Amino acid sequence: MNAFATASRIATVRVDLPGRAYDIHVGAGLVAQAGQRLKPLLRRRRVAIITDETVAREHLGALEAGLAVEGIESVSLALPPGEGTKSWQGLARATEWLIEERVERGDLVVAFGGGVIGDLAGFAAAITRRGIRFAQIPTTLLAQVDSSVGGKTGINTAQGKNLAGAFHQPVMVLADISLLDTLPEREFLSGYGEVVKYGLLGDAAFFEWLEANGASLRDGDAAARLEAVRRSCEMKAEIVMRDETEQGDRALLNLGHTFCHALEAATGYSDRLRHGEGVAIGCALAFDLSARLGLCAQEDPSRVRAHLAEMGMRADLRAIPGDLPPAEALLGLMRQDKKVQDGKLRFVLARGIGQAFVTSDVQPEAVLSVLRDSARH
Template sequence: MSETLSAPETVRVNLGARSYDILVGHGALSELGGRLLPLLKRKRVFVLTDETVARLHMDALKAALRPSGIETDVMALAPGEQSKSFSNLEGILDWLLGAGADRSDVLIAFGGGVIGDIAGLSASLMKRGMSFVQVPTTLLSQVDSSVGGKTAVNTPRGKNMIGAFYQPRFVIADTALLGSLPARDLRAGYAEVLKYGLINDPAFFDWLEAHGADVLALRPDAIQQAVATSCRAKAAVVAEDETEGGVRALLNLGHTFGHAVEAANAYRADVLHGEAVALGMVLAFRYGASQGITAPAIAEKVASVIAASGLPVELSKLPGGPYEAAQLAELMKQDKKARGGRVPLILARDIGQSYIHPDADLATVAAFLAGELEKA
């Protein structure tokens, strides 16, 4: 890359005593050791990662800590959504306890969303709370799951059903780490970037429509702008509604549909989380069009922009099927706010005008999904 690299940006998450910074930029990992030292009583940290990230990036993390003299104790899980399990949660806590960790120690989540979620939950439970730090290595985790303190594991009854709100001490989003991502994983993370434009920032959505190819090509300034803008958007929502009692639910645009697809597919790797969210956003806009909430032309523009980035937009063509409308609607009942055959959905009147639709009728949703599944 020949272009001049911009200095990393700092995004603040304002939560009173639990406020923290997100450092975003190419090479930001080099600041990890200096930022950790004030948190440590002894120069040792625990690092939870997965086997792929350990192979690709553990040397870089250790190099970032070496000038500060910080040693590491590392545990690596198998990669993939299925690692976000009760059995792994138990194994992580046993590892920490066996190594003598206490509340004055720090656990680093070094990986994608799976690692961040289960590491954060482990930290929240460890002797009723040890500090943890997010060092996300995927685009999806840099712009979404590493920010805001949502932690969880999955169950056979649904995704993220067991969890807690527990904030990190800081986040380092080094965009240089994204260079090792397979193109498919990069696109999956890009779905969450598009989400911020669709929620409440039509100008950002327009910028992504024009510059999405540069973001996906990891041009340093473009990817830094995309990640920093996304983090600012999420930080603002989290600061207003930390525990999802109101406006934070807007961040679930596409997720109620997407989580149902993931659960129906048993969280297998033929549908990545970001791919499910991308399709879920398309379905949310199309469902809104079917109910007279969203103009059909707007729904199809959203589908067109998402498709242009290589993400799925047709339920009938999604890998892992065949899917059934009744099954997907039944899985949507597992939404934490579902009540009596009705479920809240995040819908949109236009691009950048999303809102909480509190009580969508699941029978109507199932009929809509049946129509989507019948498309050629």
């Protein structure tokens, strides 16, 4: 890893998709600069902000002021916080509000919140008037390093997570790391599950850097936070540029997610398990499965677990509060995953830290064994 510069700088990562290229800006103070940075993208000086009630209470005034200083008018919709908003009902409310506000194709929708708001607002923008441009201003670590980048938008359905959606790239992402200062530790660590994922799937040096700097990052070191967000966005951008619609390499970004999505469904998308917590557990289980299949060294899962433990994070099913369905039922939930092809589950496994790959060649009994061991007290 290159040494990172001072936290006062703004780092820019380019997502260079033909005809849909955009910049991800990472640094402190970007909400105050929102008007200056978004103004060149506007056909008229008006934006529609979709946020949630918690973010609105904490940060909406600052965003409105950052827009107003450049003469940009804004209207806003604040939805209830939480995964339950990422639903058909939430989508209907957001879409109808955009239509009621006469938001035009040439206007800009601003998704101002965490992953739920980014996914929902992006999907609403994608389908309203057959496509309105949108920008992401993510307010959580998870959204800054993952869901705001790459154009995946969507909602959950009764059958599973993110099963209705569209690929709709933002026109800009503003990842203001100063917003992370207001996150509760649990919310921050949930996002860290996605940061760890990047090192585990494709950059062993980044994982080593996280082992050395993770505690500082957790405890508020702004320079470390900037570097972690920048590198995570850079890795995601590189993969998205190679495979925008998840036909190949982009599936690597799902390391840990096949387990995670089943666990989220099993816990009712509730506060028992945050998405990033499920990703962290899923990464640990993916390395367990890889070691069990002889793909990676036995030391690799131990190293993953040791780092998660040092960060104060969960790594096993038994750490999830409340009862879980048996392993067979969890495997059934995995079969609803979007990555199922020809009825076969696709897993992201690893030949070592930083060496992930996608395979359908996994016997159900091996998965069941890993799940049972992880649940055993």
